[in-house]
Amino acid sequence: MSDRKPTLSSLSRRSFLGIAWGGSLAVLLGQAVIALLNYLRPVASGGFGGQVYAGKVEEFAINSVNRILAGRFFIVRSPEGFLALWQKCTHLGCAVPWVEEEGQFHCPCHGSLFDRNGEVLGGPAPRPLDTFPVTVRSGEVWVDTSKPTQRSKFDPSQITGA
Ligand code: FES
Known part of the structure; x- marks a missing residue:
């Protein structure tokens, strides 16, 4: 020691x-x-999975359909207001483009067709395109992409007023 x-x-x-x-x-x-x-x-803001800024109210012409790439959704502007449709096909999940010449969403994978409110017009899709909550504040359109909503049909109550 x-x-x-x-x-x-x-x-x-x-x-x-x-x-x-x-x-x-x-x-x-x-x-x-x-x-x-x-x-x-999860992404808190600025991209898919969170609050996504879609644009100013006046940037959306009445009766227009605009794709918001960062949020993976479409903004459908009607005289009544805004509807945000997830681009994901309700059949097997392909991204569904809006085809202006046809006036409908046309899934390239198996041919499902959806009208401007996301309702099924044809093909294997089992239900309308899912929606996201829309908020209009201070003249800006915001979409919460963390909360997709499945629906069985279109209803005017799904539209958020401008
Ligand atoms: S994934 Fe769209 S029709 Fe099949």
Whole structure:
């Protein structure tokens, strides 16, 4: 057994190294946890999965259908207001384009057809296109893409007034 007693300077060095090592480990672990939480958290704004800004009210002509790419939906503007339709086909999930010349949504995968309110006109789709809640505030149109709504048919109550 050594009778050498630890000196103040050796204890301080040991303590310093222990604190530095532990502190570095804690910072690294904290950063990893924050990165993981950010990765797992749904998008809060600005893109699909959160609130998406579609545009100013006056940018949407009456009776127009506009695709909002970032939100993966269409804004249908009628005299009564706005309807946001998810672009996802209710058959097997293909992205459904609006075909202006046909005046309908026409799924390229298996040929389902939907009218401007998203109701099924033909093909294998089992129900209308899903909708997202629309909010108009301060002249801006916002769509909550975190809450798709399935429906069995179109009803004017699904339209949000301008
Ligand atoms: S995925 Fe659209 S018709 Fe099949």
